[in-house]
Amino acid sequence: MGELSVSSAAFSAVPIHKPVKKQIQFVEDKQEFSRFPTKAGRRSLSRSISQSSTDSYSSAASYTDSSDDETSPRDKTQLNSKGTSDFCVKNIKQAEFGRREIEIAEQDMSALISLRKRAQGEKPLAGAKIVGCTHITAQTAVLIETLVALGAQCRWTACNIYSTQNEVAAALSEIGVAVFAWKGESEDDFWWCIDKCVNMEGWQPNMILDDGGDLTHWVYKKYPNVFKKIRGIVEESVTGVHRLYQLSKAGKLCVPAMNVNDSVTKQKFDNLYCCRESILDGLKRTTDVMFGGKQVVVCGYGEVGKGCTAALKAMGSIVYVTEIDPICALQACMDGFRVVKLNEVIRQVDVIITCTGNKNVVTRDQLDRMKNGSIVCNMGHSNTEIDVASLRTPELTWERVRSQVDHVIWPDGKRVILLAEGRLLNLSCSTVPTFVLSITATTQALALIELYNAPEGRYKQDVYLLPKKMGDASVVIYTPSPTRNRGLMAAFTQN
Secondary structure, three states: OHHHHHHHHHHHOOOOHHHHHHHHHHHHHHHHHOOOOOHHHHHHHHHHHHHHHHOOOHHHHHHOOHHHHHOOHHHOOOOOOOOOOOOEOOOHHHHHHHHHHHHHHHOOOHHHHHHHHHHOOOOOOOOOEEEEEEOOOHHHHHHHHHHHHOOOEEEEEEOOOOOOOHHHHHHHHHOOOEEEOOOOOOHHHHHHHHHHHHOEOOEOOOEEEEOOOHHHHHHHHHOHHHHHOOOEEEEOOHHHHHHHHHHHHOOOOOOOEEEOOOOHHHHHHHHHHHHHHHHHHHHHHHHOOOOOOOEEEEEOOOHHHHHHHHHHHHOOOEEEEEOOOHHHHHHHHHOOOEEOOHHHHOOOOOEEEEOOOOOOOEOHHHHHHOOOOEEEEEOOOOOOOEOHHHHOOOOOEEEEEEOOEEEEEOOOOOEEEEEHHHOEHHHHHOOOOHHHHHHHHHHHHHHHHHHHHOOOOOOOOOEEEOOHHHHHHHHHHOOOOHHHHHHHHHHHHHO
16 A cells, blocks of 8 residues: 555656647647558658668668669660770669679688689680670679689670669679669560670670570570570579470570589579578568468479478478479478478468479469468569469559569459569579579589580580589589588599
8 A cells, every 4th residue: 555655646746738748749640641642642652661671782872863763774875984885784883882792792602712713824714705694693793703704705684684783783884794684674675685695796605604594595586696606505593404405305406505403512502502591581571471370382392492491491380382293292291391282272371482493383263262461472483483474464453562572452352462573582582692602603604614615526415414523613612611621622532
């Protein structure tokens, strides 16, 4: 009782009118906020927030002319500090910021840097004219600059319309690499950029580095005579490799090609560990979803699927797997996942992730049956795994809620959250671990060196797996631990 009376006295000494005034002010603030009358106003507010939160260079925002961002790079004439204009990027003025990102990436890409230091004196790619179509990120920039240091001339474009880091593209253009790419290209821009890379007067490529097969397809379709001087193709994605095998089976592959995707280093490191970490990053940045207790179905249990399921399981998700390969399906069972048909769980799952490299894995009929608020995304290279084209119909409404995030709204009000329009989630919506990419990039560089310097007759007009010893070399070159480095080097030299 005594304590209660003291407490009452203490409260009675507080003026009552002050909190009342604050409450009135709060109500006024709410009324003021509700005066935004139109959907356009709300959309504009949402757009400004999403843009600032997804910029990959926050410090550069104050240096960028916002009105300039609305102009297509194809309609602008830009010069780098050397006075050349053989490039097309979003804004060449962002080069300084891109250079900083490349320098940061170099710190965790010891394999490529070691290869650069060891081989730049010999210049094994002297005379090589490499045209590349890959994701243009800070990590890819380290690869491109390594190829240049080894003697190659490079022209580059992007294999994905959403994965380009504009500031990195600017940094490469600043040092003289002809880059034609920017984030958010249209489909027409995408093919225009590929054409600009290949169709250059007085310059003809003799090597191709592809990711997805679009560059190879374009050259084959538009400039078949270019293949007369091409010494080889290096392909790193399952989609692109499949297209190469199709050409080979039809007898239309007229140069040797190296399948990097199925190399041990790509499968066991990039596909597995890179995806294990980046899947969560991409989903968190775009949706802010909590994974604990969520029901997730992962379509495909290859190395990418294994990485995705491991990450989601560790976060507390209930994970299902769909898989047509009996060996991979058995692996999923033995790893503790329930293997299902997609139609069995389509109405109950919260998230669908495709990672098969196939097409129409998730069809319109299945999208129609997904529950309200469910998320669908793709971790494979191709944007055809989810039947996005079937969603572009008059009865469905598309609402862009933030960068790379669309709500597809059905007539009954149901919303399905589609990420990156069905394109590769991690590189479109977030970033990937530099450390792992160092191995893959080194493998690509070694494959290019091998094909370019191979004596005539060693490789015929077919698709070849990267020799295991070359894959081992890319691991030996890279190592975080001096002790491990000595052990790996000893094992490698004995073989």
